[in-house]
Amino acid sequence: MIKRGFSLIWSFILAIVLGVTLVWTLFPIYWMISTSFKTNMDVFKMPLDLWPKEFTIQSYINLITNDITPIGKFFINSVITSLGTVLIAVILATFAGYALSRLNFKYRKSILMGILTTQMFPLVVLLIPLYILYVKTNLLNTYTGLILAFTSFTLPFGIWMIKGFVDSVPVEIEEAAMVDGCTRFQSMRLVVFPLIIPGVVATGVFAFLDAWNNLLFPLTLINEVAMKTLPPGMILAFGGEFKHDWSGMMAASVIVSIPVIVIFIVIQRYLVQGLTGGAVKG
């Protein structure tokens, strides 16, 4: 009886903790969705309404019909730069991670630590030098420039992640492959790569999110409206010194979140494997 009572209390506490965490995490998303269906008058009304009194989809209509701020174009820019970053970062991280895990060369440890050190600088510190560099190399307002910036920012994490995954693949398996007739590249491609797919997927997702959500790089390195990605584009479209179209911005946010949510649902299985697999040597 005592035990049963104890476990009931325990379950109750657990439920409360979980509930609070859930509300804490999901409320902003709820608020985003709810605001996107409010009129701009309602948004500023005090006390706040949890659910729009006047339910309207005007913000969404504005989003599609508005041709001053081309949200569609921003979306395409975001997709191109994010996918470009994913492609380059995943390929580079896979090769670099493999090399740093498997090959024995001079200064391997120093290189690894060097890569980690780059992560210690806040992004903001790098913005001004990067801007000057981009002006001199004509990379301002280009997809290439943006993809390069995103990649350099996301690559160190990717390399460490892939290295961890390759570390967890026993060397003997590769040695067996080489005795079986593989070259080093074949053994990497046919034996190691299939085993680190969760890591590669996780790296890809992180690269995508890094690029998709990044505000500072495109805000600084892109000043042509037509080249802007979603985060700075949305500020341009809905924010400003004298205007705050919150419901419009939230409607855009909902639209922008959808691809990210879809990606997460599709590859969630790999991602969870990816986040735990490297560490516990599955």
Add this chain to the structure above:
Amino acid sequence: MAGLQLKGITKKFDDVIAVAKTDLEINDGEFLVLVGPSGCGKSTTLRMIAGLEKPTDGEIFIGDKDVTYLEPKDRDIGMVFQSYALYPHKNVYDNIAFGLLIRKFPKEDIKKRVLEAAEMLEITDYLDRYPKQLSGGQRQRVALARAIARHAQVFLMDEPLSNLDAKLRVQTRAEIIKLHQRLKTTFIYVTHDQTEAMTMGTRIVVMKNGIIQQIGSPTKIYNNPSNVFVAGFVGSPPMNLIQGKLVKDKEGFSFISTNISIPLSLDSASLAENKDVILGIRPESLIVTDVNAKDICFTCQVEVVEHIGAEAIIHTKIDNGEKVTLKVSGYNTLPKFGEVIGAKFDLGSIHIFDKDTELCLVSLNIK
């Protein structure tokens, strides 16, 4: 099928010498076992033959071909690893077929060879399974099948049984011997287990600290160990090694220790009077006798008695504190802890080793 030759092969890791200048000739179709304690260089030697380590110096020939600087894939070898090293993402069939696929064998040929290898190792029922769905013994069979499917010239095995439980080990051991008899290919087998070495090898190479101590057939290694290390390493329980001196009288040399005096009744040029020597005698060459018996060699005090079925191992201590082990068979009344017993030589050999060089000076048969 081919023989193998190592010429002055050396391997250094930074300043550590893993394998000192080694010459070794392995005959075609031989089952050669490299045995020694961990860190003796046996695995490194095998890995150099496989091409997984580059030798610091020396040459390796497989048949007539110098393979010293060839990649593993160009050496035509099959290898079985201690950890099985199966491809976790491939099923058993694909694991065995992988090497053939890489070498671009025709599809029907691959199927034929995979099935043949699977049949030989009795794993035909598991071809669709993945490695994680197999037991340790089954995994090791798959690894063996993968190695033999390619009909390589030389098979290398790096402690393939040490991850298996005792019963399975004995069973798989017999299967590997059968496999060798059937394939008649050169097998090079690395183990730290002297029992495996003795039961499997047609020839044994005993190694220590990167240096070959002795090469020979199991019987030769057992009956004529070339030095103290080999004498102590091969055999279970190991050979008794007792320190003492040689004394000469008119009947020849005698071995003298604290309370032991053994007339060797022999005169040999390799022996010298007053020389510090180590006497080696196998536990099974000693039998328990009455303390007052005339032909007693020495007395000793019983410390532990181990029963192992039909045999018993008696661990004792002699007067100078050195340990002596006796292995007795049958269900005779066994001595008890603390009891003082007599020991005398039965059938077998006595070995006299130089105390300084540890080399065997003379081995002589008793009776």
